[in-house]
Amino acid sequence: xxxxxxxxxxxxxxxxxxxxxxxxxxxxxxxxxxxxxxxxxxxxxxxxxxxxxxxxxxxxxxxxxxxxxxxxxxxxxxxxxxxxxxxxxxxxxxxxxxxxxxxxxxxxxxxxxxxxxxxxxxxxxxxxxxxxxxxxxxxxxxxxxxxxxxxxxxxxxxxxxxxxxxxxxxxxxxxxxxxxxxxxxxxxxxxxxxxxxxxxxxxxxxxxxxxxxxxxxxxxxxxxxxxxxxxxxxxxxxxxxxxxxxxxxxxxxxxxxxxxxxxxxxxxxxxxxxxxxxxxxxxxxxxxxxxxxxxxxxxxxxxxxxxxxxxxxxxxxxxxxxxxxxxxxxxxxxxxxxxxxxxxxxxxxxxxxxxxxxxxxxxxxxxxxxxxxxxxxxxxxxxxxxx
Numbered sequence: 001x002x003x004x005x006x007x008x009x010x011x012x013x014x015x016x017x018x019x020x021x022x023x024x025x026x027x028x029x030x031x032x033x034x035x036x037x038x039x040x041x042x043x044x045x046x047x048x049x050x051x052x053x054x055x056x057x058x059x060x061x062x063x064x065x066x067x068x069x070x071x072x073x074x075x076x077x078x079x080x081x082x083x084x085x086x087x088x089x090x091x092x093x094x095x096x097x098x099x100x101x102x103x104x105x106x107x108x109x110x111x112x113x114x115x116x117x118x119x120x121x122x123x124x125x126x127x128x129x130x131x132x133x134x135x136x137x138x139x140x141x142x143x144x145x146x147x148x149x150x151x152x153x154x155x156x157x158x159x160x161x162x163x164x165x166x167x168x169x170x171x172x173x174x175x176x177x178x179x180x181x182x183x184x185x186x187x188x189x190x191x192x193x194x195x196x197x198x199x200x201x202x203x204x205x206x207x208x209x210x211x212x213x214x215x216x217x218x219x220x221x222x223x224x225x226x227x228x229x230x231x232x233x234x235x236x237x238x239x240x241x242x243x244x245x246x247x248x249x250x251x252x253x254x255x256x257x258x259x260x261x262x263x264x265x266x267x268x269x270x271x272x273x274x275x276x277x278x279x280x281x282x283x284x285x286x287x288x289x290x291x292x293x294x295x296x297x298x299x300x301x302x303x304x305x306x307x308x309x310x311x312x313x314x315x316x317x318x319x320x321x322x323x324x325x326x327x328x329x330x331x332x333x334x335x336x337x338x339x340x341x342x343x344x345x346x347x348x349x350x351x352x353x354x355x356x357x358x359x360x361x362x363x364x365x366x367x368x369x370x371x372x373x374x375x376x377x378x379x380x381x382x383x384x385x386x387x
Contacts, residue, residue: 012129013138015189016081016122017145022182023085024146026092028153029175033161034095034104037168044101059109061346063116068124068339077125077335078192084118085183087111092176096169119342124335127326128193133272136323140268143319147260154250214387215328215337219344221382222321225284226348228291228375230356230368235294235310238365243300255304256311263315268323276324277387281380283317288376295369 038044071080091107098104123139130138157171164170239252271279290309297303322338329337359368 008131008134008137009141010129010138012190012193013126013142015185016126017142019085019182019186019190020142020146021149021152022178022185023088024149025153025156026089026149026175026177026179026182028150029157029160030092030095030172031153033157033168033171038101038104041168042098042101042104044104060112060116060119061343061349063113064120064346065336065339065343067117068120068335068337068342071121071124071335072333076192077121077128078186078190080121081118081125081190082183082186084114084116084122085179085186087114087117089114089176089179089183092179093173095172120335120338123322123326123338123342125190125193127323127334132327134269135326136268136271136276136320137265138268139319139323139326140265140271143268143315143322144261144264147257147264147314150257151254151261154254158250211333211337211340212328215325217382217386218324218328219341221379221386222341223344223348224375224382225287225379226345227352227355228372228379229287229349229352230372231349231353234353234356234360234368235307238294238297238369239300239303239307241365242297242303244303252303252307256307256314259308259311260314260318263312264319267316268319271320271323276320276327277383279320280317280324281383283313283315283320284376284380284383286316287313288373288380291369291373291376295366295373 067080067084071077088111091110095104095107098107126138126142127135153175157175160171160174164174236252244252267279286309290306290313293302293306293309297306322341325337325341326334356368356372359371
């Protein structure tokens with residue numbers, strides 16, 4: 001079975017999966033402790049910490065659109081992917097010597113600049129490097145490797161923190177090693193796929209008009225869903241409110257990512273057989289059920305089950321939606337399409353979290369999670385009857 005899967009996944013996709021695994025492991029060694037480092041070591045306020053994440057994610061979202069267009073215009077993928085991973089990697093060791101919150105703001109901006117620069121060209125390169133009949137498997141494999149890194153990263157952090165006596169600066173230096181290794185592997189082993197120059201010569205500026213109506217309907221559904229898909233930080237707050245001790249919160253994150261990792265590749269392969277739309281609809285249904293569960297949960301055991309269900313949603317829908325984007329557009333506009341998709345979803349994330357937080361505060365936690373479930377059902381309806 002393993003040999004059959006590897007035979008269907010190209011070398012580029014295998015290497016890009018390894019690069020994402022190493023990069024995510026590096027990032028998730030830092031991510032859980034960075035807010036504590038900002039608050040306890042640098043003395044940053046909660047508002048400033050929120051500002052850092054807001055600026056970072058908005059930067060990434062906008063750049064995903066531009067980098068997708070630029071990749072299609074140039075007919076190049078690898079250079080932009082390498083530049084993006086390189087920018088993210090270079091800031092990690094510098095974190096070890098920062099002395100003020102605004103230093104972290106600049107480094108997070110650089111990190112998300114890199115993410116925004118690489119994501120759309122990388123997703124397009126995966127499509128370029130995959131036979132159409134195995135495209136879902138390729139994206140599922142890549143998402144599985146990415147989420148596997150998100151499992152390994154926190155475990156490495158828990159392993160090294162006692163060894164460095166809780167010194168976050170040393171941890172940041174250690175975390176930079178896999179990030180640098182990922183860039184080296186990408187430069188050496190990923191190959192640019194030769195593309196026909198005439199396919200990109202006519203591309204002038206990023207706009208929606210060249211896209212098929214089905215892509216626009218898909219984008220509408222994805223954006224509506226994203227408006228109800230608030231930050232996962234609210235899940236942790238809900239868990240804590242239901243009696244989960246702070247020390248076990250990272251383990252919940254591991255449970256989610258472990259399920260995600262186990263499901264993503266088989267789900268991608270399954271979408272190659274039954275179609276992307278059906279699997280995306282299934283994923284959104286699972287999401288809605290999970291959010292309704294969080295809305296009405298009353299015991300801590302419910303949280304553990306719901307985090308597993310939430311990981312199932314990620315495994316079913318995340319990579320499959322990316323593969324569907326590749327299905328809906330031609331090669332010459334593919335990176336731009338990924339940029340528009342990632343940009344729309346990313347830019348919606350900020351208002352989604354603000355709306356969720358306001359609903360939680362003004363109407364209660366059940367209403368907030370119910371709102372997210374309702375928008376998931378609405379998006380499901382659009383995908384079911386509009387595509």
